[in-house]
Amino acid sequence: MNKQKILIVDDVPQNVAILDNLLSFKYNILASTNAATAIEIAKEELPDLILLDIVMPEISGLEACEILKADVTTKNIPIIFITAKTDDESIVEGFQKGAVDYITKPFKPDELLVRVNTHLSLVSYQKFLEQKVDMEVKLRQEQEQVLIQNSKMSEMGDMINNIAHQWRQPTSRVTLLLSNALMSLEDGEFDKEYLERKIKSSIEQMEFISSTIDDFANFFSPKKVVNNFYVKNSINKTIKIIKGTFDSFGITIDINDDNFLTYGCENELAQVVLIILSNTKDAFVKNNIENPTITIEVDARSNKIKFNDNAGGIPDNIVDNIFDHYFSTKEQSACSGIGLYTARIIMHQTFNGKIVAENKNNGAQFTLSF
Numbered sequence: 001m002n003k004q005k006i007l008i009v010d011d012v013p014q015n016v017a018i019l020d021n022l023l024s025f026k027y028n029i030l031a032s033t034n035a036a037t038a039i040e041i042a043k044e045e046l047p048d049l050i051l052l053d054i055v056m057p058e059i060s061g062l063e064a065c066e067i068l069k070a071d072v073t074t075k076n077i078p079i080i081f082i083t084a085k086t087d088d089e090s091i092v093e094g095f096q097k098g099a100v101d102y103i104t105k106p107f108k109p110d111e112l113l114v115r116v117n118t119h120l121s122l123v124s125y126q127k128f129l130e131q132k133v134d135m136e137v138k139l140r141q142e143q144e145q146v147l148i149q150n151s152k153m154s155e156m157g158d159m160i161n162n163i164a165h166q167w168r169q170p171t172s173r174v175t176l177l178l179s180n181a182l183m184s185l186e187d188g189e190f191d192k193e194y195l196e197r198k199i200k201s202s203i204e205q206m207e208f209i210s211s212t213i214d215d216f217a218n219f220f221s222p223k224k225v226v227n228n229f230y231v232k233n234s235i236n237k238t239i240k241i242i243k244g245t246f247d248s249f250g251i252t253i254d255i256n257d258d259n260f261l262t263y264g265c266e267n268e269l270a271q272v273v274l275i276i277l278s279n280t281k282d283a284f285v286k287n288n289i290e291n292p293t294i295t296i297e298v299d300a301r302s303n304k305i306k307f308n309d310n311a312g313g314i315p316d317n318i319v320d321n322i323f324d325h326y327f328s329t330k331e332q333s334a335c336s337g338i339g340l341y342t343a344r345i346i347m348h349q350t351f352n353g354k355i356v357a358e359n360k361n362n363g364a365q366f367t368l369s370f
Helices: 013-023 035-045 061-070 088-097 109-154 156-187 192-220 231-248 266-287 339-349
Strands: 005-009 028-032 049-052 079-083 101-104 226-230 252-255 261-265 293-299 304-309 354-360 363-369
Touching: 005 013, 005 035, 013 028, 013 109, 028 035, 035 049, 035 061, 049 061, 049 109, 061 079, 061 088, 079 109, 088 101, 101 109, 156 192, 226 231, 231 252, 231 266, 231 293, 261 266, 266 304, 266 339, 266 363, 339 354
Parallel strands: 005 028, 005 049, 049 079, 079 101, 252 293
Antiparallel strands: 226 261, 293 304, 304 363, 354 363
């Protein structure tokens, strides 16, 4: 285990030598006989503790302490004043400047060792806690990314239906185009120009199918690319994925022309939008709503996106719980209960924003704030 470092600062070399002899058996010692040099050493070496004399030429110990505490790289290094000044005013001022302890000269070696050991033990414990917090934060972030991916996978059944709806029309068109071409060939009405038209139309339909494959592959990708993007991109990406399914239920989606730039993961915003729209679709079906409509309002002035529907609203007794972990009003086998909870995590962690829900005009309103 590496020894902890102590920086000794005293303008009297003999005092530095005494402290060095007393402490070097257990700690690595850095030393300086002037405050200016000591400040530079502290910034470069980041000692675990500083023993600092108060009365020194040019820059006093009190001034040096104030400088060290004002610097972000050295502000957390504990400082013990070792000085012959014993008046109450100097002691109080020392603590006000940021010192953690005050030892008067001539000091008792045993007392100094105990105080140094105590403060260095506190330093070690603080570093241990900081490392533990960092590990917990990293673990939490990893768990949340797994949760986000699991949320995507929990929607797999609906997504497969979306794929089927997206492909049904273009595959039918390709079949029809090829059938027409075959019939023309059999009827003797086949020519090069006609063939080129049919081939071109078939290629366009196949390119559409190919693009939907890319959309679905990107949606399920665990990679998190963070950059600046326009929110309308994510909304349109999601609408493209679900359009076939929503059309089959007669659901209309209207979106205004506003737009704004935000920073984060575009793919994760698309996931939030998908969660909201999928839940709304389920509410339309459950409540047997006529003329189901979703209105999406993008507001660049407030950096908000509002989703309004006419699905009957959220029951008052659960509206405050819908973003809780594993909360769901659906059958257990039909829903994991992590969708809206995941949406809340994404808005908070990825976009430093929030998601709220309320009832308005015989429907629900979900608001994303960035």
